Amino acid sequence: MRIDRHRPRRRAISMTPLIDVVFLLLLFFMLASTFARFGAVDVSLAHEGSGPAATGERRNVLLSVAEDAGYAIDGIAVEKDRLAEALKAGREDGSWRIVVRASPRAVAQDVVEAIDEARRAAIGPVVLVP
Structure with a gap:
């Protein structure tokens, strides 16, 4: 006597949960990307030929x-909050060049903040030297 077992048929995989997960991930990354604000700081590096003859x-x-996170202007220590004021003190607009020099162990954020404060002082161009 032959007995045939009834084999259960395979059900088709439902794509609905997968589509839901992909949609939620897409929605999350779209919303998360709008919170990140990227800013750019224009930096000109000093190079050969940027001496007194080239700058006027x-x-x-x-x-x-x-x-x-210590700042100094011409060797005199200055607090970060008073950096722009100290750069403006006793200097005419446009006749000065601010040379920013970072120590080898300085944090990049401190250097960027120094460049930003130097631009805010608006007494002349800002140059970053190694």
């Missing part, structure tokens, strides 16, 4: 950035 009669102001 500009005088330099040295803005140093130390590794412990």
Whole structure:
């Protein structure tokens, strides 16, 4: 006697849960990407030929950035909050060039903030030197 077992038929895989998950991931990444605001800081690097003859009669102001978020203008320590005011003090607009020099262990965020404050002072172009 022959007994045939009834084999259960395979059900087709439902794509609905997969589509829901993909849609939710897409929605999450679309919403999360709008929260990130990327800013750019225009930086010009000093190079050969950028000496006094190339810049006209500009005088330099040295803005140093130390590794412990310390700032100094021409060797005089300045707090970050007063950086733009200290750069403007006693200098005419447009006749100065701000040279930003970072120590090898300075944090990149501190250097960017120094460049931003130097641009806010608006006394002349800002140059980053290694």
